[in-house]
Amino acid sequence: MLHQLRGPAKSLYQFYMVGFLVFLALPLTIVAIFAFNDSLYPALPWQGFTLDWFIGQTEPKLGILYDDGLLSSIGVSASIACLVTLVSIVLATANAWLFVRFDFPGKNWLYIGLLLPLVIPGVILGVAILVASSSLANSIENTFAWEWEWLRPGFSLVVIGQVAFITTISTLVILARLRKFDFSLEEAALNLGASSWVAFITVVLPFLTPALLGAGVVSFLMSFENFNTTLMLVGSDAPLTIAMYDRLREGSTPVLNAVSLLLMLGSALIALISMLFDNEQKNNT
Amino acid sequence: MKAKGLGFYLLLLPFLLWFVLLIVLPHMQMLELSLIKRDYAAGDSVGGYQYQQFFGEPLYWRTLMRTVWMSLLATFITLLVSFPVAFFIAKVAKGKSKRLLLLTCLLPFWVSELVRTYGWMILLRESGVISKGLMALGLTEQPIEFLYNDVSMLIGLVYTSMLFMVVPLVSTLEGLDKSLIEAGYDLGGNGWDVTRSIIVPYAMPGIVSGCIMVFMLCLGNYLTPRLLGGKDSLWFTEQIFTQFITRFNWELGAAFGVILLLVSSFVVALGLKLSGQSFSRTLGR
Numbered sequence: 397m398l399h400q401l402r403g404p405a406k407s408l409y410q411f412y413m414v415g416f417l418v419f420l421a422l423p424l425t426i427v428a429i430f431a432f433n434d435s436l437y438p439a440l441p442w443q444g445f446t447l448d449w450f451i452g453q454t455e456p457k458l459g460i461l462y463d464d465g466l467l468s469s470i471g472v473s474a475s476i477a478c479l480v481t482l483v484s485i486v487l488a489t490a491n492a493w494l495f496v497r498f499d500f501p502g503k504n505w506l507y508i509g510l511l512l513p514l515v516i517p518g519v520i521l522g523v524a525i526l527v528a529s530s531s532l533a534n535s536i537e538n539t540f541a542w543e544w545e546w547l548r549p550g551f552s553l554v555v556i557g558q559v560a561f562i563t564t565i566s567t568l569v570i571l572a573r574l575r576k577f578d579f580s581l582e583e584a585a586l587n588l589g590a591s592s593w594v595a596f597i598t599v600v601l602p603f604l605t606p607a608l609l610g611a612g613v614v615s616f617l618m619s620f621e622n623f624n625t626t627l628m629l630v631g632s633d634a635p636l637t638i639a640m641y642d643r644l645r646e647g648s649t650p651v652l653n654a655v656s657l658l659l660m661l662g663s664a665l666i667a668l669i670s671m672l673f674d675n676e677q678k679n680n681t
Numbered sequence: 682m683k684a685k686g687l688g689f690y691l692l693l694l695p696f697l698l699w700f701v702l703l704i705v706l707p708h709m710q711m712l713e714l715s716l717i718k719r720d721y722a723a724g725d726s727v728g729g730y731q732y733q734q735f736f737g738e739p740l741y742w743r744t745l746m747r748t749v750w751m752s753l754l755a756t757f758i759t760l761l762v763s764f765p766v767a768f769f770i771a772k773v774a775k776g777k778s779k780r781l782l783l784l785t786c787l788l789p790f791w792v793s794e795l796v797r798t799y800g801w802m803i804l805l806r807e808s809g810v811i812s813k814g815l816m817a818l819g820l821t822e823q824p825i826e827f828l829y830n831d832v833s834m835l836i837g838l839v840y841t842s843m844l845f846m847v848v849p850l851v852s853t854l855e856g857l858d859k860s861l862i863e864a865g866y867d868l869g870g871n872g873w874d875v876t877r878s879i880i881v882p883y884a885m886p887g888i889v890s891g892c893i894m895v896f897m898l899c900l901g902n903y904l905t906p907r908l909l910g911g912k913d914s915l916w917f918t919e920q921i922f923t924q925f926i927t928r929f930n931w932e933l934g935a936a937f938g939v940i941l942l943l944v945s946s947f948v949v950a951l952g953l954k955l956s957g958q959s960f961s962r963t964l965g966r
Contacts, residue, residue: 405872409765416766417785423800423840424789426810430803438803440813487695494692504961509700511964515893515949516704516942517901519918523925523938524707527714560703592688621793624903624918628925637795644799644908656796663791671784 424660431653438650449654460654469639470655476551476635477619480558484615485608487559488566495567496574513561518624525557526628550631557625562618566611573607606673613670617663708942715936731936741920741937748917749944751831752899755838759846759895760888762839767850767887768880772859783851790844798837798908805833805909834910841905842898846891853887854880889956890963893949900945917941 430438434446436456446452452459460466495507513521526549533547546552577600585595623637630638636659640652718730735741770782789797804810805827812824827833857880865875881888906916917937924934953960 409769412765413769416762419840420786420789420843423797423804424792426803427796427800437808439806439808440810487699490692490695491699494689494696498689498692500689500693506696506700507961509704510696511961512704514964515897515945516708517897517918517945519901519903519921520711520938520942521707523921523934524711525703526925527931527935528707528710531710531714556703560699563699617791621795623794624901627903627922637793640793640795640799641904644795644802648799652799656792656799659796660792664788667788667791 427653427656428660430650431657433650433653436649438648438653449650456649458651460651460658463651466636466639466643466651466655469634469636472551472633473620473635473637476554476558477616479555480562480619481612481615483555483559484563484566485612487563488570488611489604489608491563491567492570492574495571496577510564510567513564516561518561518622519628521560522557522625522628525553525560525625529553529556548631549629551633553629553631554626554635557629558619558622561625562615565618566615569611569614570604570607573604577603609673610670613666617666621663711935711938714932715939717932719932731933732940734933735936735940740915744915744920745917745940745944747915748900749948751835751838751914752896753948755835755842755899756892756896758835759839759843760892763843763846763850763891764884767847767854767884770847771851771854772857772862786844786847794841794904797841798904801833801837801840801909802828805836828909829911829914831910831914834906834914837905837909838899838902841902842895845894845898849887849891849894850884851887853884857883885956886958886963889952889958893952893963896948896952897945900941 431449432445433443435443448457448459450459451461453462491510529547533544536542536544581599582595585599586592621637626635626638640655643652715731716727718726718728720726770779774782807824807826811827815821816824861879862875865879901918903918903922906914907919921934921937924930924937
């Protein structure tokens with residue numbers, strides 16, 4: 397269309413794109429800049445440059461590196477994300493293999509079932525899991541007088557809730573790659589005397605590795621930044637997003653900007669690394 | 682396809698466990714809970730009591746109507762904003778700049794939704810960057826509160842979910858043959874004719890899948906309406922949260938969850954029906 401556009405229409409279109417990019421970058425840039433404002437509020441006026449929101453050791457300017465509350469919530473988020481990634485990748489690989497390699501009655505219905513979490517709002521998924529696990533915990537307590545603490549809101553329930561929908565997303569990533577696999581390669585391995593397990597490990601798995609890494613990155617980041625499902629399942633140890641939300645409601649200091657900036661840098665780095673892997677994958681095939 | 686041996690069932694098992702235990706069963710439990718009426722004197726009974734409460738209290742169903750309406754509006758605005766951008770990326774930009782543009786669009790979404798919303802708060806609040814900027818330019822005498830109204834909430838919703846519109850649009854528009862556009866012009870159409878009768882019909886699968894994702898994300902959003910919306914801008918997910926966590930009325934909260942799930946499924950089904958798309962093809966790419 398643009399090659400048909402001349403003069404003002406073309407400039408208008410380019411102007412729109414520039415405006416869009418500004419719209420996209422503005423909030424994040426502002427968050428990053430205010431991480432260095434020497435003021436107790438993340439607002440104008442600009443009080444001068446400071447690194448206190450990173451390395452400040454005393455209240456009220458307690459920097460992120462010394463803020464035990466936020467630091468421990470980062471730890472909680474990271475352990476949740478690692479566990480969720482691990483479980484969802486294993487599940488997703490099995491799911492992808494199931495849907496690519498086998499035909500079975502009801503396959504289309506189960507595929508729709510696999511996609512369902514994409515259209516369940518996060519809050520509802522969280523609520524449903526909360527209800528189910530509580531009623532299970534209650535009935536176990538009433539019947540056997542056992543208190544299964546892990547079924548109550550807290551770490552394990554957050555992991556369960558996140559696995560419920562992140563598995564779908566990882567499965568889609570791995571499925572896309574597995575569909576491109578040339579299964580005659582696997583047959584060749586079988587003909588050469590490999591057991592099907594050995595064939596999987598030596599032929600299929602290396603082919604899948606980039607997709608597994610990609611799905612791992614996506615799962616980790618989605619888990620780390622999840623809010624809606626986590627909100628309903630959280631116990632006393634708050635993950636980072638919940639801890640930040642609580643601070644935000646109390647009235648925030650720029651320490652939240654500092655955390656946000658670190659989050660941006662962290663996810664940009666992870667995204668960059670995964671993209672390098674992605675390029676390698678494209679060059680190799 | 683291989684004969685179904687032990688391996689098949691070993692793969693089917695984790696999928697079924699995930700699907701039944703984490704998706705189906707929790708939602709059934711939520712439905713069951715929503716039908717229970719607690720009465721400590723007469724004992725619990727089953728019935729539509731919670732649903733009567735929902736329809737009997739205008740605050741509840743008006744909040745739902747408003748949530749659906751605002752989500753639809755946000756989806757429509759997102760589509761309008763994203764379409765020219767997606768077209769630019771898919772058909773106008775070339776080589777390096779194309780990849781760079783797509784990357785720029787993706788990066789903000791690797792950062793937590795909380796951080797993105799927080800950025801808008803710093804920009805729009807009374808002591809925020811835009812208000813103070815306008816004062817510095819002499820355009821206004823008093824600081825202006827841009828936050829806590831429907832417009833700021835819509836900006837937040839559009840910003841938060843834009844990626845899920847841009848990506849499917851780009852991937853469908855990539856396949857559009859430029860000669861079709863040129864043919865449209867050769868036949869005497871103007872830019873509007875070509876857009877309406879060639880580009881938009883071609884992009885329909887992407888439009889539908891983008892709209893479904895964005896609508897679901899808005900409907901299930903909790904953070905953005907809570908932090909950017911005004912006091913009157915109650916969101917239905919907030920009602921669910923209130924019933925569950927603040928008032929501990931799980932039965933009514935479960936009923937709200939079921940209602941939101943039904944409404945969202947209905948809108949998604951309607952969207953698919955009207956546009957003639959299939960669920961697994963639009964979402965399971």
